[in-house]
Amino acid sequence: MELEFPSREWAEEFCKTLDSSERYRSAARGWRYPILFKVGSKGPGFVLHLENGRCLGMEWLDDPSKGDAPIIISGDLQDWMDVIEGRINPLTAILRRRLRIEKGDISLILRYSVAALEMVAAAQRVSGGRSGGRGGG
Amino acid sequence: MAMLGFPRRIIYNEPAPRALAEILSHRDSSAVLIVTDKRLASTKWFKDILEALSGSGLKYCIYNDVEPEPDMSIGQRVSLAARSCGADTIVAIGGGSVIDAAKAGAVKLVNPSIELDGIAPFVDIGLENSHLTLIAIPTTSGSGSDVSYGIVLTRISEGGREKVAVGSYEVIPYTSILDPSIPAGMPRSLTIATGVDVLAHSLEALVSTGSNPLSDALAVKAAELIFTRLPKVIDNPDDLDARAEIHLAATMAGMAFTNSGLGLAHAIAHPLGARLRTHHGATVGTVLPHVVKFNYSSDQARAKYEYLKGILEAVVGLPRRETLVDHIERLYNRVGHPTRISGLAKISRDKYIEIARTVAEEALRDPDIAFNPVIPSVEDIEEILRSMY
Numbered sequence: 001m002e003l004e005f006p007s008r009e010w011a012e013e014f015c016k017t018l019d020s021s022e023r024y025r026s027a028a029r030g031w032r033y034p035i036l037f038k039v040g041s042k043g044p045g046f047v048l049h050l051e052n053g054r055c056l057g058m059e060w061l062d063d064p065s066k067g068d069a070p071i072i073i074s075g076d077l078q079d080w081m082d083v084i085e086g087r088i089n090p091l092t093a094i095l096r097r098r099l100r101i102e103k104g105d106i107s108l109i110l111r112y113s114v115a116a117l118e119m120v121a122a123a124q125r126v127s128g129g130r131s132g133g134r135g136g137g
Numbered sequence: 138m139a140m141l142g143f144p145r146r147i148i149y150n151e152p153a154p155r156a157l158a159e160i161l162s163h164r165d166s167s168a169v170l171i172v173t174d175k176r177l178a179s180t181k182w183f184k185d186i187l188e189a190l191s192g193s194g195l196k197y198c199i200y201n202d203v204e205p206e207p208d209m210s211i212g213q214r215v216s217l218a219a220r221s222c223g224a225d226t227i228v229a230i231g232g233g234s235v236i237d238a239a240k241a242g243a244v245k246l247v248n249p250s251i252e253l254d255g256i257a258p259f260v261d262i263g264l265e266n267s268h269l270t271l272i273a274i275p276t277t278s279g280s281g282s283d284v285s286y287g288i289v290l291t292r293i294s295e296g297g298r299e300k301v302a303v304g305s306y307e308v309i310p311y312t313s314i315l316d317p318s319i320p321a322g323m324p325r326s327l328t329i330a331t332g333v334d335v336l337a338h339s340l341e342a343l344v345s346t347g348s349n350p351l352s353d354a355l356a357v358k359a360a361e362l363i364f365t366r367l368p369k370v371i372d373n374p375d376d377l378d379a380r381a382e383i384h385l386a387a388t389m390a391g392m393a394f395t396n397s398g399l400g401l402a403h404a405i406a407h408p409l410g411a412r413l414r415t416h417h418g419a420t421v422g423t424v425l426p427h428v429v430k431f432n433y434s435s436d437q438a439r440a441k442y443e444y445l446k447g448i449l450e451a452v453v454g455l456p457r458r459e460t461l462v463d464h465i466e467r468l469y470n471r472v473g474h475p476t477r478i479s480g481l482a483k484i485s486r487d488k489y490i491e492i493a494r495t496v497a498e499e500a501l502r503d504p505d506i507a508f509n510p511v512i513p514s515v516e517d518i519e520e521i522l523r524s525m526y
């Protein structure tokens with residue numbers, strides 16, 4: 001699979017890949033908050049309906065300012081690419097403000113750092129980049 | 138890219154009373170709050186520090202109510218003491234708990250409305266833009282809190298006690314004063330437990346996904362100092378030269394992990410130590426070789442472990458061993474630190490296996506796990522836990 005980020009197809013495939021990842025499911029057990037991902041200042045963006053290690057659906061937003069979720073993470077395209085392609089650990093990207101938590105509780109996100117790493121591994125599979133899994137980051 | 142943070146000054150191998158008076162003479166301090174605990178406040182060298190402050194004509198107040206593993210309210214209590222003293226300088230004299238209490242007090246003093254558990258590297262606290270000076274005089278050679286960006290506190294709720302670790306570059310003390318005669322008074326068991334904690338800080342910082350050449354340099358040298366000097370002070374507790382280097386190694390390892398990260402050994406040791414009621418350093422030390430073994434599956438981690446192993450064998454002259462794990466176990470045997478849980482805590486195998494799953498689940502939620510070179514599953518962690526009884 002090789003899809004371009006960000007696109008509706010990519011986001012749909014990302015949600016499916018997450019939903020079928022055993023490792024993500026185990027790491028994200030107990031998580032029940034949809035996340036809005038925003039790319040750049042104008043968008044696009046998408047909401048993933050994440051619940052208890054599953055991805056139950058994706059909502060594509062050409063204009064992400066029209067969407068909402070309990071957790072909103074935004075970043076420039078290059079910063080998202082650096083995370084997806086494994087050049088920077090997603091938690092490091094957040095702690096260094098390259099990805100911004102516009103809404104949501106940072107301590108909650110830090111408690112699910114392994115789930116975040118498994119999300120990156122899944123994103124790499126969708127983008128056809130490094131075949132993630134163990135040792136990502 | 139990396140963002141690195143360090144204290145402005147480190148004063149090494151100098152009597153603390155003189156070093157503190159000297160630093161403060163350049164700081165235009167109007168009043169100093171000393172943060173410590175009751176036991177330390179009764180020691181001879183503590184009185185020497187007070188005398189040096191009086192001799193320089195400095196006004197000081199003392200807050201000596203820091204208990205081990207202080208809860209979140211400590212920030213408020215220390216900041217109130219600082220305010221009523223009119224202090225513009227806070228001097229922490231103690232181990233990790235005392236220094237973290239002073240950091241929390243400094244945050245609350247300049248920013249009374251901030252919630253301590255909401256501190257994060259990208260949250261502006263206002264400490265750096267204030268006129269408050271934070272100075273640390275570590276009395277143990279372990280936590281690295283004198284140079285670290287972390288604050289570890291305990292949250293007490295109906296569900297029990299839970300450790301909360303937060304970090305900000307703004308809480309790195311302005312100065313750390315390393316007087317080796319102070320930790321020389323540590324009992325043997327504490328010397329070992331804090332020493333193996335330093336080793337864990339070094340080895341976790343070395344292979345963390347946040348590592349960089351600068352943190353690597355600090356981590357490798359700090360680890361080397363523990364391997365060579367810890368046996369020396371165990372054999373001869375009065376060897377002040379070896380003590381001094383271990384004291385410095387603790388600070389170097391603190392700078393290493395502040396600028397890199399920790400990893401799975403700390404993520405496991407936090408919930409495990411809470412269950413077993415064992416000392417943080419002793420617990421993380423026992424977990425460490427098992428995590429190193431696990432991390433050997435990462436090429437990047439293995440290369441760095443082997444680099445350190447090469448230094449230990451080719452430069453320091455330790456006998457050749459198969460892996461770095463063997464060197465760690467050899468060190469533990471030499472100084473008398475357990476490599477297995479059965480030697481660390483009084484708990485039966487059955488009871489231990491019973492708690493392993495819960496501990497693994499809690500370890501998976503520990504923020505330190507984010508920077509481990511291998512992402513473990515909860516099953517991986519449980520397997521590590523089971524194998525180390």
Ligand SMILES: [Fe+2]
Nearest residue numbers: 334337338421
């Ligand atoms: Fe530690």
